[in-house]
Amino acid sequence: xxxxxxxxxxxxxRAQGTHIQxxxxxxxxxxxxxxxxxxxxxxxxxxxxxxxxxEEGDWAIVGGxxxxxxxxxxIYKKKVDITNEGDVxxxxxxxxxxxxxxLTWANN
Numbered sequence: 001x002x003x004x005x006x007x008x009x010x011x012x013x014r015a016q017g018t019h020i021q022x023x024x025x026x027x028x029x030x031x032x033x034x035x036x037x038x039x040x041x042x043x044x045x046x047x048x049x050x051x052x053x054x055e056e057g058d059w060a061i062v063g064g065x066x067x068x069x070x071x072x073x074x075i076y077k078k079k080v081d082i083t084n085e086g087d088v089x090x091x092x093x094x095x096x097x098x099x100x101x102x103l104t105w106a107n108n
Contacts, residue, residue, distance in 0.1 A: 001013040001014065001015065001035065001091070005088070010039070011038050011039070012037065012038060012039050013035045013036060013037045013038055013039075013042075014035075014036050014038060015033050015034070015035055015036075015049075016033060016034050016036060017031060017032050017033025017034055017049075018031070018032050018033070019031055019053070020032075022052070028052055028053075029052060029053035030050075030051075030052055030053070031049070031050060031051060031052070031053060031059065032049075032050045033048075033049050033050070034046045034047070034048055034049070035047040035049055035075075037066075037067075041067075042066065042067050042068070044066050045064065045065060045066030045067040045068050046064055046065045046066060046068065047061050047063075047064045047068055047071055047075075047093070047095065048061070048062050048063040048064060048071075049061055049062070049075060050062055051075075055078065055079045056077065056078040056079065057076075057077065058074045058075060058076045058077065059074070059075045059077070060073075060074060061073040061074060061075060061093075061095050064095070064097055067097075067099055068095065068097045068099075069097060069098060069099060069100045070097055070098045070100075071095045071096070071097035072095065072096055072097070073093070073094045073095030073096055073097075074093075074094050074095075075091050075092070075093050075094075076091065076092040076094070077089050077090065077091045077092075078090055
């Protein structure tokens with residue numbers, strides 16, 4: 001996931017997860033994935049995401065870690081281009097989360 005299009009776009013996050021065919025009539029695909037942030041501000045934080053694949057629609061944010069603990073929300077998406085490398089999707093992330101203080105373990 002990049003913060004824009006073109007050669008100067010900055011990598012913000014990577015999606016890691018599963019993509020499963022979930023229906024035979026008008027093949028429906030289901031995604032369960034983690035969005036793992038790479039940029040300095042949120043590095044290592046994740047959003048847990050799930051939903052079906054459609055060219056336009058949304059995925060549910062069902063959790064998060066790091067900066068995004070207890071996240072809930074929606075990722076809106078739509079296809080904006082088709083290239084030789086694949087489809088280009090525009091996404092808008094709207095999430096509510098509660099950052100928790102960092103836990104430190106006592107040395108025993």
